[in-house]
Amino acid sequence: xxxxxxxxxxxxQALVRAGLRMILDVEPDLxxxxxxxxxxxxxxxxxxxxxxxxxxxxxxxxxxxxxATRRIVVDEGSPRVLVLTTFDxxxxxxxxxxxxxxxxxxxxxxxxxxxxAIRVTSQGGSLFAPSVTRRLIEAFAHRAPxxxxxxxxxxxxxxxxxxxxxxxxxxxxxxxRSLFVTEHTVKTHVAxxxxxxxxxxxxxxxxxxxxxxxxxxxxxx
Numbered sequence: 001x002x003x004x005x006x007x008x009x010x011x012x013q014a015l016v017r018a019g020l021r022m023i024l025d026v027e028p029d030l031x032x033x034x035x036x037x038x039x040x041x042x043x044x045x046x047x048x049x050x051x052x053x054x055x056x057x058x059x060x061x062x063x064x065x066x067x068a069t070r071r072i073v074v075d076e077g078s079p080r081v082l083v084l085t086t087f088d089x090x091x092x093x094x095x096x097x098x099x100x101x102x103x104x105x106x107x108x109x110x111x112x113x114x115x116x117a118i119r120v121t122s123q124g125g126s127l128f129a130p131s132v133t134r135r136l137i138e139a140f141a142h143r144a145p146x147x148x149x150x151x152x153x154x155x156x157x158x159x160x161x162x163x164x165x166x167x168x169x170x171x172x173x174x175x176x177r178s179l180f181v182t183e184h185t186v187k188t189h190v191a192x193x194x195x196x197x198x199x200x201x202x203x204x205x206x207x208x209x210x211x212x213x214x215x216x217x218x219x220x221x
Contacts, residue, residue, distance in 0.1 A: 004031040005122040008051035008079070010042040010068070012060040016107070020055060023111050030118060039063025039071075046072055051079045052122050058085045058096065066095040073100035073200070080121050097207050100200055124201065149212050151197045159196070160214070162189040166202055167209030 007030055011017050017035045024030045033049040036042035038060040046054060054072060058065040069081045083096045083104035096104070102121045105114060155163065158179075165175045172190070176183040190202065199205050209215045 002029075004029050005053060005118060006031050006033045006049065006051040007118060008032075008034045008036065008042065008046055008049060008054045010036045010039070010054060010060070010065070011057040011084070012037050013057075016057070020114075023114060024118075027115055030115070039065060039068030042068045043071055046079060053118050054079050054081045055118075056081050056083050056096070056101070058083060066099055069096045069101050070099035082117055082121050097203055100204070102201055102203055149197060149208055152212065152214075154196045155193060159189050159193050162186065163193050163205060163209055164215055166190065166193075167206045167215040169206075 007024055009017050009020050009024075009032060011020070014037075017037075021032050021035070024032050033051050034045040036045045040063045042054065042056070042063075054069075056065045056069055060068075065083060069083070072079055073081060081096070081101040083101045084107050085104060086107050102125075103117065105117055109117075152160075161179070162175060165178060170178065172183050172186045175186045179186070190205075193199075194201065194205060197205070197208060199208065
């Protein structure tokens with residue numbers, strides 16, 4: 001049996017932390033290894049406990065979730081951050097994605113969705129609240145300066161096509177069916193795209209695609 005996923009809970013409200021702990025403690029494959037009430041404390045506890053996943057609140061005293069996320073994910077092999085927010089169009093959340101968060105959920109998400117998000121994120125995937133992903137990206141993408149990112153010219157036509165579909169929110173299975181290829185082939189293309197563009201995961205690929213104009217707000221898959 002594999003080791004449980006180690007989770008650090010970061011939120012300035014003790015009741016929220018307690019509620020999240022209650023949800024996660026009943027899951028045999030998840031282990032809460034620590035709690036923190038702000039970003040500064042999160043950095044300290046993360047160093048001490050070495051979690052796999054950090055559940056990160058956005059608005060906190062001393063250091064907010066955006067700055068804490070940026071500092072936590074800076075190293076290779078660092079914990080992955082899943083942002084929890086009350087606000088579905090929060091500028092801080094977009095900043096957290098740019099800083100390297102692997103996804104976000106609203107705090108009122110169902111318990112099973114939260115647990116699933118932790119598992120998906122721990123396996124290298126990304127998960128967003130379906131109701132807010134497109135709206136958030138479109139609301140803030142126009143703020144980024146235009147221009148092609150380094151490595152974009154190295155993508156093949158098929159890899160660029162896959163990047164566009166990833167940015168529009170399609171899963172590997174949906175991309176495979178759209179392009180009439182196998183899911184394994186799609187995974188290979190996605191891995192090459194991330195490598196050529198020096199991106200950590202699909203989240204950063206989505207942000208980059210909107211920022212650079214590869215995909216524009218309002219585009220349909």
